[in-house]
Amino acid sequence: xxxxxxIPKAHYGGRHTVTxxxxxxxxxxxxxxxxxxxxxxxxxxDFEEIDIDPNADNNDDLNYAIxxxxxxxxxxxxxxxxxxxxxxxxxxxxxxxNQLDLYVNALHCVSYPGVNSxxxxxxxxxxxxxTEGEYAMLEHESVGGVVESxxxxxxxxxxxxxxxxxEYARRNNRKKVTTIHKANIMKLSDGLFLETSRRVAKDYPxxxxxxxxxxxxxxxxxxxxxxxxxxxxxxxxxxxVSNVICGLLGGAGLLAGKNYGDHFTIFxxxxxxxxxxxxxxxxANPIAMLNAAVDMLRHLGHKNHAVIIQSAINKTIxxxxxxKDLGGTATSREVIDNILKCIKTAQS
Ligand code: ADP
Ligand code: MG
Numbered sequence: 001x002x003x004x005x006x007i008p009k010a011h012y013g014g015r016h017t018v019t020x021x022x023x024x025x026x027x028x029x030x031x032x033x034x035x036x037x038x039x040x041x042x043x044x045x046d047f048e049e050i051d052i053d054p055n056a057d058n059n060d061d062l063n064y065a066i067x068x069x070x071x072x073x074x075x076x077x078x079x080x081x082x083x084x085x086x087x088x089x090x091x092x093x094x095x096x097x098n099q100l101d102l103y104v105n106a107l108h109c110v111s112y113p114g115v116n117s118x119x120x121x122x123x124x125x126x127x128x129x130x131t132e133g134e135y136a137m138l139e140h141e142s143v144g145g146v147v148e149s150x151x152x153x154x155x156x157x158x159x160x161x162x163x164x165x166x167e168y169a170r171r172n173n174r175k176k177v178t179t180i181h182k183a184n185i186m187k188l189s190d191g192l193f194l195e196t197s198r199r200v201a202k203d204y205p206x207x208x209x210x211x212x213x214x215x216x217x218x219x220x221x222x223x224x225x226x227x228x229x230x231x232x233x234x235x236x237x238x239x240x241v242s243n244v245i246c247g248l249l250g251g252a253g254l255l256a257g258k259n260y261g262d263h264f265t266i267f268x269x270x271x272x273x274x275x276x277x278x279x280x281x282x283x284a285n286p287i288a289m290l291n292a293a294v295d296m297l298r299h300l301g302h303k304n305h306a307v308i309i310q311s312a313i314n315k316t317i318x319x320x321x322x323x324k325d326l327g328g329t330a331t332s333r334e335v336i337d338n339i340l341k342c343i344k345t346a347q348s
Contacts, residue, residue: 016300019068019075020047025274027078030289033336041343043305052092054081062092066099069264077268098131102259104164105130107270109245114318116327119248125230127165128238132157135235153189158196165232166204179211180233193234246271253285253325256292267292282331285323312342
């Protein structure tokens with residue numbers, strides 16, 4: 001585990017500076033909406049915007065982004081496309097999380113009553129290990145036609161993420177943590193993750209711990225998702241589980257996720273899509289990125305602004321002003337205009 005000294009955070013006059021990484025695809029247009037709404041609602045946040053060129057043959061942009069996040073403590077992020085298929089050209093998204101040691105990805109998946117989704121009344125928190133496992137990006141062709149890919153599970157990271165899950169459960173009055181794994185096959189790696197969660201659970205006797213194998217988990221999620229409370233998972237299973245739940249609740253455009261370490265936090269849409277094929281068409285659902293921005297405001301302590309924007313989002317969804325992915329007919333622009341209208345009404 002890398003220890004990083006936090007750079008003193010820039011504060012003055014109650015304003016915050018936040019790093020903004022628009023990313024590719026629909027990222028820039030969604031960030032445009034966030035800025036528009038923040039300006040309209042008088043949010044005391046200034047953005048330090050950094051474009052990471054996915055085709056650059058050096059890491060200058062990435063390093064600048066990392067320095068900026070170390071200074072500001074907080075970032076709002078779209079997905080960065082890593083187009084190169086070359087081994088050795090690492091995903092910038094993964095590199096950011098690893099270098100900032102953001103070892104937890106937390107998704108609070110709550111149903112919107114106003115969204116016509118496959119499952120209703122879901123309230124599940126996914127706590128995913130965010131920096132190792134199958135995302136170690138250590139692959140090689142040992143001999144021609146034989147590729148090996150390393151999955152790395154460490155006791156220390158398994159412990160940190162488990163502790164986060166149980167602390168979250170305790171603070172938020174949650175009852176149960178379910179560890180998701182495949183320890184029947186991957187006895188050493190997933191076995192360590194599972195065993196560690198059992199050890200950490202001993203410090204939280206009021207919280208139930210059970211566990212479930214990833215394949216059964218997917219079936220259970222589709223047929224009976226209400227049995228889950230907090231799901232604790234390794235990196236790749238977490239990606240799969242997140243996408244299943246987001247699909248059940250209304251898809252890629254709705255929910256937001258948080259990436260936590262001990263010092264820095266990155267907010268982004270839950271399923272981390274680029275949305276290249278829908279960019280620039282005024283059809284992308286802006287809600288997931290707006291929810292990420294609201295989470296960020298709460299994290300920074302701007303509670304009143306968070307509440308105003310959150311309630312404008314909820315009113316807009318409940319009024320049925322929804323984009324095509326949710327079954328509606330509204331454009332991105334129409335959703336934003338209605339949110340602005342709700343903020344105006346709230347402030348007058
Ligand atoms: P990836 O980045 O993993 O390749 P995509 O960008 O292709 O994923 O997104 C997966 C699917 O989700 C696509 O069909 C895309 O159009 C859809 N999608 C992603 N984000 C949004 C959004 N904000 N609004 C509507 N659809 C979205
Ligand atoms: Mg894509």
